[in-house]
Amino acid sequence: MGIVVQKYGGTSVGSLEKIRNVARKVAQRYKNGDRIAVVLSAMAGETDRLITLANELSANPDSREMDVLISTGEQVSVSLLAMALRDLGVPARSLLAHQISIRTDNTHTKARIIDVGVETIKKVFDAGEVAVVAGFQGITLENDITTLGRGGSDTSAVALAAVLGADVCEIYTDVDGVYTCDPNICDKARRLDKISYDEMLEMASLGAKVLQTRSVEFAKKYNVPILVKSTFSDNGGTLTIKEDEDMEKEVVSGITYDRNEAKITLLGVQDRPGVAATIFTGLAEKNINVDMIIQNVSPDGKFADLSFTVTKTDFNKAMEIVREKAPQLGAREVTGDTSIAKISIVGVGMRSHAGVASRMFEALSCVGINIMMISTSEIKVSCVIDEKFVELGVRQLHETFELDKPGSNFGKD
Amino acid sequence: MGIVVQKYGGTSVGSLEKIRNVARKVAQRYKNGDRIAVVLSAMAGETDRLITLANELSANPDSREMDVLISTGEQVSVSLLAMALRDLGVPARSLLAHQISIRTDNTHTKARIIDVGVETIKKVFDAGEVAVVAGFQGITLENDITTLGRGGSDTSAVALAAVLGADVCEIYTDVDGVYTCDPNICDKARRLDKISYDEMLEMASLGAKVLQTRSVEFAKKYNVPILVKSTFSDNGGTLTIKEDEDMEKEVVSGITYDRNEAKITLLGVQDRPGVAATIFTGLAEKNINVDMIIQNVSPDGKFADLSFTVTKTDFNKAMEIVREKAPQLGAREVTGDTSIAKISIVGVGMRSHAGVASRMFEALSCVGINIMMISTSEIKVSCVIDEKFVELGVRQLHETFELDKPGSNFGKD
Numbered sequence: 001m002g003i004v005v006q007k008y009g010g011t012s013v014g015s016l017e018k019i020r021n022v023a024r025k026v027a028q029r030y031k032n033g034d035r036i037a038v039v040l041s042a043m044a045g046e047t048d049r050l051i052t053l054a055n056e057l058s059a060n061p062d063s064r065e066m067d068v069l070i071s072t073g074e075q076v077s078v079s080l081l082a083m084a085l086r087d088l089g090v091p092a093r094s095l096l097a098h099q100i101s102i103r104t105d106n107t108h109t110k111a112r113i114i115d116v117g118v119e120t121i122k123k124v125f126d127a128g129e130v131a132v133v134a135g136f137q138g139i140t141l142e143n144d145i146t147t148l149g150r151g152g153s154d155t156s157a158v159a160l161a162a163v164l165g166a167d168v169c170e171i172y173t174d175v176d177g178v179y180t181c182d183p184n185i186c187d188k189a190r191r192l193d194k195i196s197y198d199e200m201l202e203m204a205s206l207g208a209k210v211l212q213t214r215s216v217e218f219a220k221k222y223n224v225p226i227l228v229k230s231t232f233s234d235n236g237g238t239l240t241i242k243e244d245e246d247m248e249k250e251v252v253s254g255i256t257y258d259r260n261e262a263k264i265t266l267l268g269v270q271d272r273p274g275v276a277a278t279i280f281t282g283l284a285e286k287n288i289n290v291d292m293i294i295q296n297v298s299p300d301g302k303f304a305d306l307s308f309t310v311t312k313t314d315f316n317k318a319m320e321i322v323r324e325k326a327p328q329l330g331a332r333e334v335t336g337d338t339s340i341a342k343i344s345i346v347g348v349g350m351r352s353h354a355g356v357a358s359r360m361f362e363a364l365s366c367v368g369i370n371i372m373m374i375s376t377s378e379i380k381v382s383c384v385i386d387e388k389f390v391e392l393g394v395r396q397l398h399e400t401f402e403l404d405k406p407g408s409n410f411g412k413d
Numbered sequence: 414m415g416i417v418v419q420k421y422g423g424t425s426v427g428s429l430e431k432i433r434n435v436a437r438k439v440a441q442r443y444k445n446g447d448r449i450a451v452v453l454s455a456m457a458g459e460t461d462r463l464i465t466l467a468n469e470l471s472a473n474p475d476s477r478e479m480d481v482l483i484s485t486g487e488q489v490s491v492s493l494l495a496m497a498l499r500d501l502g503v504p505a506r507s508l509l510a511h512q513i514s515i516r517t518d519n520t521h522t523k524a525r526i527i528d529v530g531v532e533t534i535k536k537v538f539d540a541g542e543v544a545v546v547a548g549f550q551g552i553t554l555e556n557d558i559t560t561l562g563r564g565g566s567d568t569s570a571v572a573l574a575a576v577l578g579a580d581v582c583e584i585y586t587d588v589d590g591v592y593t594c595d596p597n598i599c600d601k602a603r604r605l606d607k608i609s610y611d612e613m614l615e616m617a618s619l620g621a622k623v624l625q626t627r628s629v630e631f632a633k634k635y636n637v638p639i640l641v642k643s644t645f646s647d648n649g650g651t652l653t654i655k656e657d658e659d660m661e662k663e664v665v666s667g668i669t670y671d672r673n674e675a676k677i678t679l680l681g682v683q684d685r686p687g688v689a690a691t692i693f694t695g696l697a698e699k700n701i702n703v704d705m706i707i708q709n710v711s712p713d714g715k716f717a718d719l720s721f722t723v724t725k726t727d728f729n730k731a732m733e734i735v736r737e738k739a740p741q742l743g744a745r746e747v748t749g750d751t752s753i754a755k756i757s758i759v760g761v762g763m764r765s766h767a768g769v770a771s772r773m774f775e776a777l778s779c780v781g782i783n784i785m786m787i788s789t790s791e792i793k794v795s796c797v798i799d800e801k802f803v804e805l806g807v808r809q810l811h812e813t814f815e816l817d818k819p820g821s822n823f824g825k826d
Binding site for chain 1: 466475484496511556557
């Protein structure tokens with residue numbers, strides 16, 4: 001007997017038949033004697049349908065109202081699952097963000113959780129019921145509805161698991177775990193049984209779409225084990241846990257890529273203090289995240305070329321802001337490039353192995369791929385390349401670091 | 414400058430174009446300087462779509478979860494209208510039942526409002542904003558979502574108007590007012606400019622589908638003037654107000670009918686105390702409303718035939734309960750009839766005019782309509798007749814009481 005948080009994504013509850021299937025899985029677990037909180041996304045396609053409705057109505061829909069609108073998707077799925085569970089004789093109760101008190105900040109459409117109440121769910125558990133919780137949504141201190149951004153239900157689930165002290169947070173999705181790279185691109189991709197929070201964090205933020213980055217941050221902070229599994233099969237699964245001595249420390253655990261990148265370059269800006277601040281404060285004010293930044297100073301030290309990347313989604317808004325600021329920085333020209341992608345290698349073993357980055361650059365140049373920007377952390381190396389070379393690059397790196405063979409890795413021996 | 418509550422029904426917000434139309438009407442009023450709370454129903458067809466979804470999932474959907482599900486319809490429409498208003502430069506804010514604190518009892522799917530908070534809306538008014546309120550929904554003391562039954566948004570609007578001390582509660586719908594009878598049945602139907610709460614109450618409860626009965630009770634109790642108007646035209650309208658000396662007291666103001674009636678008869682029940690209680694307590698426990706009741710005692714005074722009507726919707730459930738109780742009452746037989754309807758005349762003038770009922774019976778018998786049951790109140794007479802005679806009966810009564818001529822009425826002179 002334990003406390004389990006399960007999260008089912010949109011494809012897992014995409015039809016009434018699939019909702020019944022989820023109900024059967026939850027019922028089975030319930031009958032084992034576990035206390036279960038189930039977190040749901042909206043039925044597949046529903047959030048997009050609602051966003052389209054808003055965009056057809058308004059050129060610039062108010063973000064507070066957008067959250068009121070799109071949070072209905074999860075309200076529908078939780079009520080339906082609670083009905084389906086009751087049909088199976090499992091007492092269940094749907095709960096919305098305001099009923100649980102999932103408090104967030106005021107950043108509509110990408111809010112961050114600041115606190116989660118436990119009283120309501122504990123009462124539901126004490127009554128012997130399954131708590132069916134609407135993911136993705138939160139509520140501000142002023143009782144306004146917020147949403148947590150794409151994939152936000154992952155974060156709802158992990159946050160709930162953290163406050164409930166759950167034994168595990170199970171994320172059910174349409175893939176059976178985390179792979180060494182995208183199996184759609186590379187047929188040698190191998191499922192990982194275990195991965196550390198830090199690696200998963202890098203994988204998530206670098207574009208492996210299995211978990212929302214924020215959910216992994218939460219899991220790491222509160223030490224919540226996350227098990228990623230398929231809704232449609234009992235096999236497989238990848239466990240994300242704290243890195244420990246026993247853990248096999250792969251030099252490179254996975255290759256990721258992200259096509260949702262765009263590059264903006266300011267040519268010939270004056271090289272004086274405050275230039276970067278002017279640009280990046282302007283972007284931050286509009287909630288635009290900047291990923292990589294590179295600055296080259298001219299030989300005479302007076303002018304610099306400044307390049308940075310944002311998501312393709314934010315590209316137009318970012319270009320507008322940069323064009324507006326460019327004159328006061330003396331920039332000669334502003335250019336943009338949306339045909340780029342980011343390709344990365346991730347692995348905790350990099351901490352203790354030199355030469356991993358250069359091996360990556362070599363491998364890419366071997367097949368004629370030019371590297372435009374580079375960024376590194378303790379456990380990852382990312383390169384911006386031409387978008388058309390993504391598949392080639394991923395396969396080349398997968399082979400170079402021998403990721404198809406468990407336990408064997410370049411430079412490890 | 415005043416406080417106005419406007420309510421728009423499902424057909425008024427049935428498409429994005431219609432929502433933009435409502436936004437224009439609200440904007441115009443806002444620019445006059447009024448403080449406006451707009452109450453909305455779900456977009457036409459949405460509530461039914463959600464109910465169908467639940468019924469496809471489950472043979473007997475849990476009523477608490479049904480309310481969580483169907484209350485999303487209003488959440489969608491209020492968010493969209495708030496967006497549309499902002500596009501017109503009108504600051505607006507959607508508000509749900511839990512944000513306002515529209516408290517109800519726990520009777521899911523037909524809850525009754527017990528209290529409405531004013532703080533939130535007053536804050537919205539003080540900020541110079543339009544409050545766009547989700548109708549139909551409420552919240553229990555335990556923070557469970559409830560809904561108020563078909564037409565519940567009318568009651569939301571009137572309750573809000575009452576607590577806000579609004580000058581008027583305007584109900585916008587697809588007809589331009591309250592008529593002497595259904596214009597679809599009788600082409601001589603005439604729109605009423607004014608009607609008293611008591612008459613409107615009888616009209617509403619007798620089947621004229623313009624307003625939810627409960628909303629008129631609220632309006633009468635708190636003396637809120639209700640103006641029923643068309644969303645799609647600036648003309649017409651019927652004002653429901655307190656009966657006063659100046660008011661023209663029509664003997665008969667309107668003819669109504671209700672096809673949603675079914676009759677259940679217990680033959681030969683023992684005529685002893687407690688028989689009626691056994692039956693009607695059983696029905697009340699299942700939230701089944703009984704309308705008319707008739708009991709005929711046999712010549713020897715030992716046995717009675719008991720007939721009563723319920724809605725067609727409740728008929729099957731009611732038959733089940735009655736069949737179960739019948740043996741202990743010694744009933745010989747239980748019969749049911751779903752091909753009946755109720756036809757009624759309503760008018761405050763009846764209080765001071767004799768002979769109105771008999772004139773009604775005469776008029777119906779004149780065209781060969783048999784009367785199965787009769788019930789009267791101070792200001793109405795209702796007859797249960799064969800459903801197939803509804804149109805004929807309505808037209809006959811309309812002519813008998815000369816309702817096509819304003820101010821002129823049978824027996825008035």
